[in-house]
Amino acid sequence: MFFRTKSGYDILHNKKNEVSYMRVKPRDFVIYLRSFQDCFAASELEGITSPAYTVIHFVDDNQDFYFWKYIFTSLKFVNSLVKVTYEIRNDKSISYSDFKNLKWCLPNRREQK
Template sequence: MVEKAKVPAIRFKGFTDDWEQRKAADIFKTIADKGYPELPVLSASQEYGMIRRIETGINIHHDTRNEIGYKRVQKGQFVIHLRSFQGGFAHSALEGITSPAYTVFAFIEKDKHYDYFWKFIFNSEDFIKSLELITYGIRDGRSISFEDFSTLSICFPSYKEKKQIGLYFQELDKLITLHQR
């Protein structure tokens, strides 16, 4: 929910409060934690978020000595990657390292947020459309800076409601995955 009404049209029972509106800069901070070459290398996937590079099916050759400069991504953090302008930000359910070209970010106050709620916000059509306002470059070379993202106003509910929404979408994801097998 970006720059919209502070009360969504559909709610879980028991929730009536307005959603809070804040700038992304008040919610998130960038992380540039390097020096963990022993962790698995992660790649950003539009469909699955951050996944182990070996699971991409693409043999990407790189000098492993450079991995000391890769950024650590922890569970519950997000990544702005080269295709974020098309598919939103990648959520990480894994700990690993990723390209220094990516921007890793996390909650300023982790105990007030539920990462799976934000996972679905950051991959929603409305959010991806809002990224058009802050992308720069042309065609496939469009980029998103954390600084520009941090200027966006975002509406969100209480922690309890965020968690209920996040859990609901997690369950939907599991059901979809089961039916696709």
């Protein structure tokens, strides 16, 4: 994730629409429209994002952000998304309900380090 002003593009938007935007905090992950081709975005910044994206975060403090950043940005993870992205078009994001149905092996925090 990065600030809009650092994108190199002049992105115009209606500030009135920001009321529907979602808050992104450090250590959040963002599922964006092309996540099935690339990976999830890992945020180390606080800001907001369009409702077209899905923001996820761990409610369990026993999860290591950098471990999951490595996982969620790996080619193996992107390839695993094929299971939940079958028939997804470019204009539809991976839904949280699709993502949560993936099977995970959750190592303890010590192993994640």
